Amino acid sequence: MKKKGYFIRKSTVLIFLMFFCSKLQAASITDAETVIGDLFSSLTDSDEGTTSFRSLLIPFGGRTESLGNAYTGLCDDISYLRFNPAAGSIQKETQIALFHNSWIADSKLETLGFTTRFKNTPHLSAGGYLSCFYMPFTEYNFFGDRVAASYYTETVAALNASYNLLAGYDFKGLAAGITLKAGWRGMPDYTDNDSGAIIAGSGLSQSALAVMADIGFMLQFNFLKYYSSRDPNVRIGISAQNVGVSITGFGDSIKLDDPLPTTVSAGISLKFIKPITLSFDFVQPLNLMDFSHYRIPYFNTGLSIQFASFISFLAGFSLKGANPRISSGFEFEVAKIRLNMNYTLDLTTSLAPLNRISLSAKLLLGDKGRSITDAQVDEYYQLGLKYYADAKWEDAIIVWQEALKLNKRFDPAIQGIQSARYQIEMFQQIRESLMLD
Template structure:
C-alpha cells in the first residue's frame, strides 16, 4: 500500500509538470484571480528593504512546507526559521543546496550544524548571483558583469531546563553578515555595493498535546523568532520580521505547521510590508520517502510549494518546486535541490538505550527487594544523564522505604527494661528485707 501511494504521488507531480506548459495562459489567469482574492488592492509597501537574499529560503524541508518552520526545526532549515532549534536537533548535518530562481538568477548555499548535548552550534553561507550582459545598438556585446549577494551566518543555542518529562526551553541566536556586490558599470548608478550586519533570536518549546501514538518524541511545539534586525544599509531598512508558529503531529506520519509573519521597519519613514502567513504539511509515506506541500502569503505574491524527500542511510536528497507570480511554467524556475549528509547523533541514541535498559534492571532489583543494587544502578544512571528524572524518583522512593523500615524496627523494640535485682547472686532472697519481718 505504501509503494502504491508513493507511486501515485510521484506520477501526479510528473503529470502536472508535463502538462503545465500546455496551460500556462490559463494558469496565469487563475493565479491572478487567486492573488486578487488575497490582496484585492494589490501589494502594499513591498520591495522597500535591502538584501532580498535574506528572505529567499535555501530549500529543503522548510521551503517544501511553505516556510512554516518556526516551530518545526527538524533539519538545517532551522537556521533561517528559528535559531533556537540547533540545541534540539537529532543529528549532525551538512547540507548543500542549489536553487534556480528566475531567468539566470541562481543561489547556492551550505549549512552545517552540530549538537553537543544541550548546546547547539551552526554555520551557513548563501550566495546569490545574477549575470547581466549589455548590448549595443547593433547587438554587439558592450559589457558584462555579475550582481551578487552573500550572507554568512553563525548560530548558537542552548536548551534550558531539559529533563525527562519537560523537553526544555530552547533559546538561540544568529549573527549575520551580508554583502551586496555591484560593480560600477557605465549606465548604472554607482556605489551601490553595500555591507550589512544583523542578528536573529528565537525561542522553541516542545511538549505532548493530543498525542495518539506512543513515542518519547514530543508531538506539539511552539516557537517565536525575531529575524534580520540591524542597522539600515545605504539608508534602506533590512527585511526585519517577527514570526510565531506552531507545529502539531497528531499521528506519527503527519506534521502540520502554521506561521504568522509580522514585518517590522526600523525606519520611521519606511512603512512595513503587510502581515503574512504560511502553512505546510509533511507526510511520511515510507521510512525513506516523504512529501511536503505548503502555502506562503507574503505581500501580493502568494506561493504554493511542492517537495519530496528521499532518505538513504546517511544521505538524503530533497527537491522543491514553487509556483508564484515569478514562475514560468515553460522553464525550470523556482526549483531547488538539497543534498543533506547525516553524520550521526554523537552516540545519544545508544546512550539513551543503555540508560533505559539499566533503569529496567534497577526496577527489577527493586521488585525483588534488593535496595542496594537499585540505588547503585540509579546513581550510575544519574552520573551519565543527570536529566533522567525517573532514576532520581526511584532513589527517593527507595530511601523513603529504607527509612520507613528502620522506624518500624525501632517501634518493635521494648520501651523499658525490667529493673535489676539488688539481692545476692543466683536469685537468693534479700536478707535485709527478710530481717525486718
Template sequence: MKGKGIVRAPRVLGAFRKEIAVAVFSCVFSACPYALDLVGTAGGLSDVFSSFVDGNEGLTVFRSLNIPSGGRAESLGTACVALGDDSSFFDYNPAASCILERTEVSVCHNAWIADSAMETVSATARDGNLGYGAQLKCFYVPFTEYNLYGDSVAGSYYSETSAALNVSYNFRAGYNFRGIALGGSARAAWRDVPDYTDNKTDSVISGSGLEQSAAALMLDFGAIVRFNAAKFFSDRNPNLSLGFSVMNAGLSVTGFGSSLEVDDALPTRVAAGFSWRAAKTLLISAEFRQPVNLLSLSSSGLWSAAAGVELSVMERLSFDFGFLLQGANPRISFGGGFSVMRAVVNVNYTFDLTSSANPVNHISLSARMRFGDRGRAALREKVDSHYIAGVSLYASGRIEEAVLEWERALSLDPSFDPAREAREIAVRFLGVKDDIMGIQRFSVE
C-alpha cells in the same frame, strides 16, 4: 539583464539605482514570456487575494534574505520557526542548533525565477546542550547592459552574499520538558552591483558599480520550547514545539567609493509558530510573521502566514506539503525526501502566480549529510538499560538494588526524570519500611 532590453544606465547615481531596482525586480518577481498558460486561473487568484496587496512592498534591501534556501523547509511552506530539526534553521530560528540530534552539513540549490538562483552551504554541530554552526548563502542574477542600439556593451552578475555564525544553548533540559533553547546568529551581507558603461564611449567605468553596492550587519535571535502535549503514541522525543524569532535586525550602508550613507531598511521580521507531531508519521507546523521596518515603523510590511504538513510513509521516505500567504501572491509547495545511509535528499516545487514551465523555475534541491551524534544515542541506551533493570528489580522486591540501578542511570544523565521519580518513590518506601520495622521492634521490647 539579458533579454529584458535594458538601456545602458546613465551616470546619475539615482537614475542608475532605479535601473538596477527595475532590472532585479523584473527578473526575480515577474513571470517569463513562457509562463504556464494559466491566465484565467491566475487572474482569478489575483482577485481573491487582492486584499493582501502590500503597499509597503519593495521598501527594503537585501530581499534575497527572504528567499528560502530550498528543500524540505520550502516544501513545508517555510513554516519552520518552531521545527528546528535540520540545518535549515539558519533561515528561521537560530535557537535550533542546540537541539539537533546529529552533526550536519548541507548544500541547497534553489532555481528561483528566470536565471536567478540561490546557493547555500550550512554546517552545524552540538556539544551537550551547546549548539553552533555557520552558513554561507549567495543569490545571483545575470545582468547585461545594452546601449541605445540594442547592442550588449557589458555583462556580469548582480549578487547578494551573506555569511552567518550561530551559537545556542538549551537551558533546563529534562525528560518531559526538554528545556528552553535560546540562540542567536551574527550575519554579514554584501550586495555586489556590476560596473556600468559610459554613455558616449560604451567603455566600462571602473568602480561605478561600487557606489550602488552595499554592506549590511545584522543579528538573529530565537527561542524554542519543547514538551509533550496531546501525544497519542509512544516515543522518547517531545511532540510539540513552540518557536519565536527575530530575523535580520540590523543596518545596511551604501555609497562605497564616494560618500557612505545609510541604505534602505533590511527585511527584518518577527515570527512565532508551533510544530506538532500528531502521530509518528504525521507532522503539522504553522507560523505567523510580521515584517518590521526599523528605519520607519509606519512603513512596515503586511503580515504573512505559513503552514506545512509532513507525512512519513516509511522510515526513509516522506512527503511534504506547504502553503504560504504573503502578499497577493500565495505559494503552494510540495516535495519529498528520502535518505540513503547518512545522506538525506529533498526535492521541492513551489507554485505561485509567477511559476513558469519554460524555463521551469521554483524548483529547489537540498542534500544533507548527517554524521555522528557524539555518543548521545549510545548514552541513552545505557541510561535506558539501567532504568529498565531497576524496574525489574523493584518488581521482584529487590528495592535497594533497584535504587542503585536508578542512581547509575542518573549519574549518566541527571535530566532523566523517570529514574529520579522512581528512585524517590523507592526511597520513600524504604523509609516507611524502616519506620514500620522500628515500631515492630519497639513493640516487642
C-alpha cells in the same frame, strides 16, 4: 423508452463535459493568474520591495520550501539556520548540507551549511552557513549591442550558537540561540549612457555591506501523550530575523542603505499521530528605520507525511501578499544522506524555462554517541525497575544513580530514587513499630 431516455441523458452530460473541458482548455495561464491576483489583491503590500538584501527572504530550499516555509516552530534539521537560531541545540545529528534554489527567472541561491552539538556539553551547539544569491546582469546600448555582462550578487556568511536551558526527560528545556550575519551586495560596473564606456567604480558605489543578527527561542514538550517519551509532539518557536543595518555608497559617500527585511515570526508544529506533522507560521515584517510604515503579515502552513523511515511527502501553502504559493516535495534518506526535492507554484512560476525548483542534500554525521548513551540509561532504568519490583530498593537506587552519571537530567531515575528512599523509610518505620509491640 427507458434505454432511449438514459441514452439522451448520458449524451447531454457528455456534451456538457466536452464543452466545459474545451472552455477550460482555452483558458490560458495568464487568465488564471489574473483571477488569482484579483482575488488576493486586497492583500497587496504597498511597501513590498522597499527593503535591501531581498535574498534574505529566500529560503535555502528543499525541505523548508516544501513545507511552505512554516518552519519557525519545527526546525528539525539544519535549515533551522534560516528560520530559528535556537534550534541548533535540539538537532539529533551533526549535519553538513548543500542547498540549491532556482528562484525567479535566472536568479538562484546556493548555500553551504554546517551544524553540530558538542560531545561534552550536549545542550550547546554551533553552526553556520555561507549563501550566495546571483542573477545575470547584462547591459545593452541603444543599438542593441551587449556592452557589459556580469552578475548581481548577495552573499551572506553566518555563525550560530544555541543552548537548551534546563533540558530534561519530562521538560525538554527552553532553547535560545543567536546567529550573527554579515552580507555583501555586489553590483557590477555599468556604462555611461552617452559614451557607452564602462564607468570604473560605479558598481561599488551601489554595493552594500550589511551587519545583522537573528535571535530565537524554542520550547518543546509532550501534550496529550500519556506515556513518557524523549521525542516531543509539540514545538513552539519565536524568532526575530535580520535585525541590523546596511550601508552603501562605497567609493563615493557612505550612507545608510534601504532597511533590511526584518521579520518577527511565531510558529508551532504538532505531531499527535506519529507519521504526520503539521506546522504553522505567522510572520510580521518590520521596518526598523520607520515603524510608521506598517507591513502586512503573512501566513505559512506545512504538512509532512512519513510513509516509511526513508521517505516522506511534504506539502505547504503560503499566503504572502497577493501571491499565494503552493509547494510540494519528497524527502529520501539513503545511507546517511538525506535528499529533498521541491517544486513551488505561484504567480511568478515560469514553465519556460522551468524554475521554482529547489534541492538539498544533507550528510548526517552521527550524534557523537548520544543515542548509545540514551540506550545505556534506559537499560539501567529498566534494571532498576526490576529491583524495585522485587523490593530490592537499595540495589535499585545504585543502578539509577549509574543512570544519572550518564544523564543527570533523566527525570524517571530521579523520581525512582525518591520513591525507593521513601519505601526504605516506610519499611524501617513499620519494622520499628513491630519491634516496639
